[in-house]
Amino acid sequence: MSASRGRGRPRDPQTDTAILEAALELFVERGVEGISIEQVAKRAGVGKPTVYRRWSTKEDLIAQAIEQWVAAEVTPSAADVYALPLRDIVEGVLPAAAETAASPAFRALVARIMGSAVSHPSLMAVYWRHYIVPRRQLAAAMLQRAQADGTLAPDTDLDVLIDMMAGAVTYRVLQPDPPDAAGMLRYLTAVYRQAGLYPPAHDSP
Amino acid sequence: MSASRGRGRPRDPQTDTAILEAALELFVERGVEGISIEQVAKRAGVGKPTVYRRWSTKEDLIAQAIEQWVAAEVTPSAADVYALPLRDIVEGVLPAAAETAASPAFRALVARIMGSAVSHPSLMAVYWRHYIVPRRQLAAAMLQRAQADGTLAPDTDLDVLIDMMAGAVTYRVLQPDPPDAAGMLRYLTAVYRQAGLYPPAHDSP
Numbered sequence: 001m002s003a004s005r006g007r008g009r010p011r012d013p014q015t016d017t018a019i020l021e022a023a024l025e026l027f028v029e030r031g032v033e034g035i036s037i038e039q040v041a042k043r044a045g046v047g048k049p050t051v052y053r054r055w056s057t058k059e060d061l062i063a064q065a066i067e068q069w070v071a072a073e074v075t076p077s078a079a080d081v082y083a084l085p086l087r088d089i090v091e092g093v094l095p096a097a098a099e100t101a102a103s104p105a106f107r108a109l110v111a112r113i114m115g116s117a118v119s120h121p122s123l124m125a126v127y128w129r130h131y132i133v134p135r136r137q138l139a140a141a142m143l144q145r146a147q148a149d150g151t152l153a154p155d156t157d158l159d160v161l162i163d164m165m166a167g168a169v170t171y172r173v174l175q176p177d178p179p180d181a182a183g184m185l186r187y188l189t190a191v192y193r194q195a196g197l198y199p200p201a202h203d204s205p
Numbered sequence: 206m207s208a209s210r211g212r213g214r215p216r217d218p219q220t221d222t223a224i225l226e227a228a229l230e231l232f233v234e235r236g237v238e239g240i241s242i243e244q245v246a247k248r249a250g251v252g253k254p255t256v257y258r259r260w261s262t263k264e265d266l267i268a269q270a271i272e273q274w275v276a277a278e279v280t281p282s283a284a285d286v287y288a289l290p291l292r293d294i295v296e297g298v299l300p301a302a303a304e305t306a307a308s309p310a311f312r313a314l315v316a317r318i319m320g321s322a323v324s325h326p327s328l329m330a331v332y333w334r335h336y337i338v339p340r341r342q343l344a345a346a347m348l349q350r351a352q353a354d355g356t357l358a359p360d361t362d363l364d365v366l367i368d369m370m371a372g373a374v375t376y377r378v379l380q381p382d383p384p385d386a387a388g389m390l391r392y393l394t395a396v397y398r399q400a401g402l403y404p405p406a407h408d409s410p
Binding site: 029030031032033034104107108111112114115116117118119121124125128156157160161163164165166167168169170171172174175176187190191193194195 | 234235236237238239309312313316317319320321322323324326329330333361362365366368369370371372373374375376377379380381392395396398399400
């Protein structure tokens with residue numbers, strides 16, 4: 001499969017980056033079924049063997065491209081959620097979340113990942129592990145804080161409530177006529193308020 | 206495009222059905238990008254011109270296949286939501302909803318429609334109009350009933366709350382390791398309860 005395997009030449013990180021970027025672009029444009037390793041190689045400006053030397057299937061390649069794209073530390077840390085009033089935490093988190101949720105690139109990627117959830121579950125799995133799980137942990141910390149503060153019922157099913165919050169956003173993002181960043185900020189505020197995470201000032205205890 | 210157009214031969218409804226079924230199957234298996242009119246014709250056992258005589262693009266064809274698949278009356282009607290105690294309405298609605306949400310065919314179709322939300326928005330639009338909107342109207346009627354009953358806050362943003370309910374289910378369906386029908390019924394019950402639509406007996410007013 002690879003003429004140069006074993007030559008001992010070190011892998012070029014720039015080549016890896018070019019391949020991963022090309023794979024993500026094509027995945028977003030055409031879906032898993034619409035692309036081939038050959039097309040990825042062409043767009044990255046490398047030969048097919050160069051791609052196959054690194055990834056044996058297009059699914060593996062797309063999974064790593066997704067992992068790389070979504071890998072960024074989630075802030076605040078769960079511990080920091082207890083350092084400030086919850087309202088400040090929420091107000092600190094929402095603008096960046098709204099910016100991301102309203103961006104066309106995020107929308108297009110989420111659509112494709114959801115779209116391959118049944119046919120190529122490894123893509124959803126990598127997105128789930130690297131993007132969703134850290135954010136669910138942050139949401140859980142905020143909700144537990146709200147329970148500790150007495151603003152959220154102690155018997156709330158947090159997993160279900162987190163699904164409702166995250167699900168609403170995903171769902172809104174993929175609806176016809178998605179909001180821009182300002183509209184998404186209003187939307188997220190309404191979702192957090194409905195979840196009991198962001199009471200209007202006059203409802204605060 | 207069609208050798209026999211204008212012959213005056215009536216269209217055969219069974220042929221239409223076979224083409225629509227083949228289109229839906231292939232769409233679910235491979236996504237929009239993974240299929241061609243030629244493959245649909247082959248699976249339906251007809252010639253390509255027979256398909257093109259009826260649908261000019263694969264997107265139109267898939268849209269109609271989706272419309273046909275999801276077209277079924279939503280019960281109860283919004284008016285009937287006021288005829289019984291809300292708890293009975295909810296308990297009447299949930300088992301069938303759980304059955305649908307847990308079915309592999311529904312899961313696979315929803316994944317594909319979400320997946321094409323950005324690349325082929327007409328498919329999401331037809332699903333939205335024919336499947337989602339009537340169900341949102343029912344949910345809105347139930348929530349308004351809950352407001353009238355005094356169990357849901359009068360200033361609740363119903364659109365956001367409906368997104369949270371529907372979004373949670375869509376989101377849960379597409380997660381790795383989706384629940385079976387019994388698990389989905391428990392899940393839906395928890396979502397309805399969190400939404401304030403299904404209070405535990407001791408919380409009832």
